[in-house]
Amino acid sequence: MSTVDGAVIGTTKIIDNGPASARWNLVIMGDGYKNTQLGQFANDVRSFVNNFLGSGPFNRVPTAINVYRVDVASTDSGADDPATPTCEGTGAVARTYFDASFCGDGLPHLLVVKSRTALAVAGNQVPEWNLVMVIVNTTKYGGSGGSVAVFSLADRATEIGLHEMCHTAFGLGDEYEFYRGCGRDTDRDRHPPIEPCEANITIDGNRTTNKWRDLIAANTRMPTTQNADCRFCDPQPNPVGAGTVGAFEGAHYYHCKAYRPQFTCRMRALRNPWCAVCERRIYQTLAPYVKPVVKRVAAVTRNSGRLDAFWAGRDAKLWTNWWDQAPGGGWKEHSPIDIPIRFLAPETSVAAVAQKDRLDVFWEGRDGKIFNNWAQAPGWKWKPLMPVPIAHELDFTVPPAPGTSIAAVVRTTDNWRPVDVFWTGTDCQIWSNRRTEAPGGDWSDHAPFPIAAEFSTLPAERTGIAAVSRHSNRLDVFWAGSDGQIWSTWWEQAPDMGWRDHFPFPIARAFSTLAAQRTGIAAVARNSNHLDVFWAGSDGQIWSTWWDRAPDMGWRDHFPFPIARAFSTLAAERTGIAAVARTSNHLDVFWAGRDGKIWTNWWTPGNDWKDHPPRPIASQFSVPPAPDTGIAAVARTSGNLDVFWTGTDGNVWTNWWTPGDDWKDHPAFTI
Known part of the structure; x- marks a missing residue:
């Protein structure tokens, strides 16, 4: 009937994903459980939490949530069940701490508690709570929303709880x-x-x-x-x-x-x-x-003796480290530095571009914008107070989709040095913006825009995005469609060749195997007249197709194909993919395998994809790649390859190749 009919026994944090100040905190309390029934209450809470965290979309963001169980003992079991003309209950009266009762607002199944009491207890036990739920120890069907979510142990208890939770927590x-x-x-x-x-x-x-x-x-x-x-x-x-x-x-x-x-x-x-x-x-x-988890890594080379890597850390900071062939420039000879940022989104991708005297890095902000910071010669210092959105604050009318891939490309080194950035919006279209050093060419001088007048097939959720410039006046962009095909569109600096002057199209007449969900995509131009694109298929193989300016060599003149005769280990689900052309006649492709290794295959005019099997890129992987890892590959010279990925330990890992040092000659290592 009131707080004299029981006592608060204690609180247990049963799901711990970090400090309460940084997480969404669910507090679950019981009513109508006698002291001898608190073990049953613990089991009831665990059953609900397991079902709750196993259902979408909660299973997409499990690390966002802490769960606290508050044990509250009542004098009696159950809840009041008024025998009114409208409710026709049993007339039972239960002495419980939160005074649980059916027949709220005269409705038979509206199960309510004294919300002020429940909120006060939650505030004392977990001051930074986000949602308070009360499980009532009765098998009669009932529940309610409002300031406290309430549900019973009826046959569909979890369903009732999830429904009421959505009223209270998500409006x-x-x-x-x-x-x-x-x-x-x-x-x-x-x-x-x-x-x-x-x-x-x-x-x-x-x-x-x-x-x-x-x-x-x-x-x-x-x-x-x-x-x-x-x-x-x-x-x-x-x-x-x-x-x-x-x-x-x-x-x-x-x-x-x-x-x-x-x-x-x-x-x-x-x-x-x-x-x-x-x-x-x-x-x-x-x-x-x-x-925050490390999932995406970007790497660039700004000269033949330098490598820069970038990643978003578990600490919600954006980090970079570098390697230089000069003495004292090895990966382990200095510490990573955190780049000044604003509003790092939890699952942001990272993209970077390098010019001879400038580095740019891009990320998704928590406030629904794409951000940029940069370092310039001389000094190469990151701007301490100048991370900026890549458009005016008010021009992000459609925010980036959470966890979107980001692609960035420099298409020319002329005086204007344009940089183009691409991402997926919450409207499921591919968006872009551009910066140049021409007057009126800064990010804030124009608004982001979709790269097509119409997307007849929307991009797949969390699709990879690849962008490539095969010559200084051309851009090609690739993504996976919701139909399982790989789509593209293009821009050229010529009349009637803008983004909105034509429509996106699938890059093959037919796809015998559809793209895997959330596949990474890589695209490379090994010369100004040729494009190669790579993705993971739903069959676990890495697929490719190509375009060439020569007659009868367009996208629809041939079919996609796996880049090996056989894959002894299939590609990991949601693997990132990287591709690099270290010469105009050599291609290398990299992906994560289901065995916890990074794999590769290669092509030259005299050695086709199917002439040799894929292989791991290290003699040993002491830590497997993280699920959903991004992969970055860089050729700083025609005789060097460096590959980067994230491990399950939260570190960024790498390995390298030269003609005299094969992949298998050394183990992978952290940077």
Whole structure:
């Protein structure tokens, strides 16, 4: 009935991903558990947490979350169950610490607790909490949102908990079209003409102004469904494919004039996946709390005797280290330095470009922008107060997608020295911006833009992006499409050759094997008239195709192929891929294998891809590559290769090759 009916016993941190000040903190408490039942409560919490962290999108950001269990003993088991005319409960009365009770607001299954008491206990036990949940020890179906998420141990306990969590923590609304039940409501015909604040509910069925319009395909009807009789719940079945995003009438407890994003969703009916809008909202809320991990590494050479590597560290800093052939310039002869940054996103990629007197590095900011810092000769000092977004602050109208790949390229060394950068936006288009040293050519002098007037097939989620300049007036960009094909578009400094003067296209007439999900992509121009592109296939092999200016050598004049006769070890899932041409007649490609090694294969005019098997690039890998590792490869001369990747220990690893020192002659090592 009140806090005299029990006691707070103690708190246990059961999922520890770092300090509470840096993570999203979930506090789970119990009500209606007697002191002798706290072992059962611990098991109930563990069951919920395992299911919670195993479901998307939480399984994409597990390191963002700490979980605390607060043991609270009650005098009695269960919850109050009023026997009112509207609720028809058993009449049971339970003396519990948080006074759990069914029949909230006169609804039989609205299970509530004294939220002020629950929040006070949570604040005392975990001051930096983000969400407070209470599990009530009863098998009767019930739950509620509000300031505290509450759920019972009914058959679908985890589902109830996840649904209520999304109300409380992520501001998502109910997508069902009734309050007391279909056929029981008489005041729920039409939603009031006020736009709901919830991300997944709208009264706007217009394609151009709808709040989730960026997720709606061009051929999807708007509104997608309409209720023919607003006195009742809409009985029609789903008229479109599962997963289609549109505007489906009937939501927010009203039969008409309120729309939900998909036909069904966990916020509409339990045991369904979340709709795309809900999933995005959850991810965007949690992503800033992700524990930084080293996944992407960039490397460049600014002269034949120098290498620079860049990576985002677990400490949310951007780091660099270098090698120089001069005495005292080895990797281990100095310490890495952290580059002044702003707002490093948790899973940012890193891209870098080198010119003879300037280094530029790019990363994704936590605030939805792409950032840049640079160092220049003489001195080569990173700008201490000058990391800048690569467009005016207000011009990032579409933020980068969380974890997007970033590609950067310098296409000419003339006086204007243009640098072009590419990334994926949250609208699933490929975006770009450019800096030159010409008047009016700075980042902030123009806005980012999509590199096509239309993407008939949207890029795949977290696709790799590759950009290459085969001569000073040309750019080609490559990415994986959501259809499993590799797509491209191009720009040329000539009339009617701009990004929006033509459409993206698949780089082959047919793909017998589709690209692997989240594959890395590499592209290289070994001369001004030839392009080679590489990616991982869904079969675990590395695939390629090519283009040449010669007749009958276009993208659609031949088919993609694996770059080996056989792969004794398949490519790791989500592997990065790097390719380099150390001469105009030599190609080397690198990827991570499923055996915890970095692999390579090579081509010359007299030695085709299938004339030799792939091989590991070291005699020993004492630490395997990290899952989802990026790979960078650099040829600082025609007789040197250096490869970089991230290990599961959070360090950046490397190995090297020269004609006199083969890959297998030395082990991989940290930089």
